[in-house]
C-alpha cells in the first residue's frame with residue numbers, strides 16, 4: 115500500500131516556519147493568512163455544492179439556480195469579512211461587493227496594523243456553468259495610526275505598497291496562492307484533512323510563454339496597438355517562437371493562474387466604449403500585478419506599471435496587461451509602434 119505523504123507542509127506550518135526565519139516579525143500577517151485560508155475553505159464547500167442547489171432546492175425559492183447561486187458572492191463576502199473581523203490582524207476591509215470600506219470598530223481591530231481588500235468571488239458569472247472561479251485579496255499596512263479608526267487613505271494606496279497578495283482558485287482542485295516580497299507559494303487543498311498543503315513552492319512565471327488570453331469578441335473595439343499584438347500572436351510560427359495558443363476562460367483567477375504556471379500573457383484592454391476596461395484596480399489588477407511581479411513577470415495598464423498607479427477611487431477600473439516578461443516586451447513594442455504611428459498620422 116502506498117502511504118500518503120503527510121510530510122508536506124500545511125499553510126499554517128509554512129507561515130509559522132517562515133516566521134522562524136524573521137525574528138522581528140509579530141506573526142500578525144501569518145494570522146491574517148490563516149484567517150483567509152479558513153474563509154476560503156468555507157467558501158469552497160459552498161462553491162462545490164453550487165450545482166446541487168437545483169436538485170436539493172431551497173424551500174420556497176422560485177428561480178433557485180439563478181438566484182441562490184449568485185448569492186454565493188454575498189456568502190463569500192460575508193465569510194471573508196467575518197473571519198477578518200473576528201481575527202486580530204485586520205483593522206478594516208474593502209470589498210468589490212461593497213460600495214464603501216468597512217472599519218472594524220473594536221479595540222483589538224483598531225490596534226491591528228493591516229487592511230485587506232478583496233474580490234470575494236471573481237468570475238461569478240461562471241458559477242452556474244461549473245467553470246472555475248476565485249477569490250483575490252491584497253494586504254496593506256495601514257497608514258493611519260494604530261488605535262484610530264481606519265480611513266479611506268488606508269485603502270487608496272498604490273499596489274507597490276502591498277505587503278502580501280493572493281488568490282484562491284476553486285477549480286478541479288482548490289488552490290490558495292499567495293505572495294509576499296520573499297516569494298510566491300501555492301497550496302492545494304487536501305480534502306481528506308481539510309488543509310491547504312504546500313504543492314507549488316517558490317512559483318516563478320516562465321520568462322517566455324506561448325499562451326495569450328484575451329476576449330476576442332471585443333477585437334474591433336481595441337486600440338491599434340492591441341490589435342497589432344493579437345495579430346503578432348496569431349502569426350507566430352515555429353520559426354519565431356510559436357505557435358501561440360489562445361486560451362480565455364473569462365474567469366480571471368483561472369486565466370492568470372494558468373499563465374503564471376505555464377507562461378503566458380493575459381489582457382483585458384480598454385475598448386472604444388469602455389476605455390478603462392472592466393477590471394478593478396484595487397481588487398483584481400493590483401493583487402495580481404504584485405503576485406506576478408514577485409514571480410518574475412510584468413503587469414502594466416498599457417502605459418504604466420500597474421503597481422505605480424495612484425488610486426483615486428475604491429472601485430476604479432483599469433486596462434490590464436499581465437504575464438511573462440518576454441511576451442510583455444513584445445506587447446509593449448506593438449503598443450509603442452502604434453502610438454508612434456498615431457502621433458505621426460493623428
Ligand code: AHM
Pocket residue numbers: 235236237238239240329364365366367382392
Ligand atoms: P465577474 O466577477 O462579474 O464575473 O467579472 C470579472 C470577470 C473576470 O474574472 C474576467 O477576466 C472578466 O470578467 C471576463 O469578462 P468578459 O466576459 O468581458 O471577457
